[in-house]
Amino acid sequence: MAQFCVSPFCSSPSPPCLQLHRQHQFFFISQPKIAPPPPSASATDSTFTIASTSSNLTPKVVVTRERGKNSKLITALAKHEINCLELPLIEHLRGPDFDKLPTLLTDYAFDWVIITSPEAGSVFLEAWRAAGMPRVRIGVVGSGTASIFKDALLSSNQSLDVAFSPSKATGKVLATELPRIGNKTTILYPASAKASNEIEEGLSSRGFEVTRMNTYTTVPVQHVDQMILKQALAAPVVTVASPSAIRAWKNLLSDSDWSNSVACIGETTAAMAGRLGFKNVYHPTQPGLEG
Known part of the structure; x- marks a missing residue:
């Protein structure tokens, strides 16, 4: 049974129509039972479910x-x-460092490339392919981010290695647990321009050498x-x-x-x-x- 965390900001009770169920690592929204259709309703109508995308639901x-x-x-x-x-x-736009990333990947070899969101992963892969798919070792923040690399792993001829994910999918834990490589561990951190400094500060405090690249940004639609x-x-x-x-x-x-x-x-x-x-x-x- 999965454990759910209700944040400390949740002091107010949930609305009456909501109930938090702790099953299958997912919280479901309890819904009122749908009344049976009137006798004149068609068979198709009677099999409609609330999951339908019909606009009248x-x-x-x-x-x-x-x-x-x-x-x-x-x-x-x-x-x-x-x-x-x-x-x-929201929508994503290219950041100020995007055009520099392929050259950086071509000219330098980093011990780790740290990816902390699916969008950061997608943007990195675009630059990585433009750089000729050099050999890189990837650390990801969690399984959702790791899934972005699934197709690339099949076509990368083993030049792409997703080698680390922290015990908890947060930047703070990643910065604490990322393995050290050699005396001076070098990090490439392609990130959103709006991401906090938590990761590079955490890694720098451990003596890692971090190069952050603001490769994309997020703006409201x-x-x-x-x-x-x-x-x-x-x-x-x-x-x-x-x-x-x-x-x-x-x-x-x-x-x-x-x-x-x-x-x-x-x-x-x-x-x-x-x-x-x-x-x-x-x-x-x-x-x-x-x-």
Whole structure:
């Protein structure tokens, strides 16, 4: 049985329609039973489930990652008959150091390349291929980030080695547990321009030599459909996968008294939600989609 962590920001009780179940490393949203269709309803109508994406069903969960990157969560929730609404809150842009990364990978050999998010992994792989796929040793923050390298591992002719993941999927634990290599361990850390300094400070304090490259950045989407936003505000749960996403959601609320639940991918995002004033904040003990 998986253990769930309700963050300290969750002092307020959950809305009556929400119940946290500790099964299969996943929290489910209890839903009211659907009344049977009237006698005149067709057989097709009677087999509809709440997991359907039909627009006449009220969504229970809002998914907010960049467009095209919500399908795994939508599919996972659909298996539990939970209907989702997709409302992308953020988008990714190239950072100031992106164009320098292929040259750096060509000219220098690092003991470790540290990747702490799926987007950081995707951006790194683009630069790595442009550099001719040099041999690199990768440390990832967790299984979700590691999955980005799955296809590349099949075609890299063993030049790509995902060799480390910490016991807990956080940057702080990664910086504490990353193995030392030789007398002076050199680190390449391609990251979001908005990422904190926690990882490089933690590694530097251990004597590692860290080169950080801000290869991408995260910005709020430029346009939000107001009809979709209205639906999202009525949903019991909003999911967020980064501090940037919860900040974008906060900005959309304006002066709204919205007080429904926020499900965060991990404790870093949950901590940001708490600082922004959200009360019903939840996150899994182990960060990631499975949680």
